[in-house]
Amino acid sequence: MERKYGQHGYMDDDRDREREKPRQKPKGGPRGSKAKEGPRAMKMPGFQEVLRCALCGAIVPPPVEIVYDSRCPKCKADLRSCRNCRHFDTAARFECTQSIPERITKKDLRNNCKFFTARVSIERETRDSGGSGASGGSSPTTKPSDARSAFDNLFKK
Structure with a gap:
């Protein structure tokens, strides 16, 4: 049967049957896989379980045993409250x-709920900034005036 139009989709049934050939799977594994010997380099930092205050967001120190009168070390808010519950x-x-x-009613005040479980989140471990000074040799405690003078020194002749 002669086709009147040459566009894709018009009477494709006949065309598909003529061109249908079984595809051969490529040899080997998935595309881009390379056999690597040994362990991979550590590019991903570790993770840690963290309890944060629901009011100020401060991290509560690791021995996270929340009792009835536990308080946030930063803002002194009650930790055994609905807002800190899982x-x-x-x-x-x-x-x-x-x-x-x-x-x-008061979700940020302490209560004695029997279902209370601390809301613990898993966060990425990060290092403190300015550890060894490898990123330019500047001290980690730079003042704004030091930064300004360093900027001005860039354009002096």
């Missing part, structure tokens, strides 16, 4: 994913 969800009924009998 089950706190503003979209859930009574703003808690557990089945609590009544709503706790």
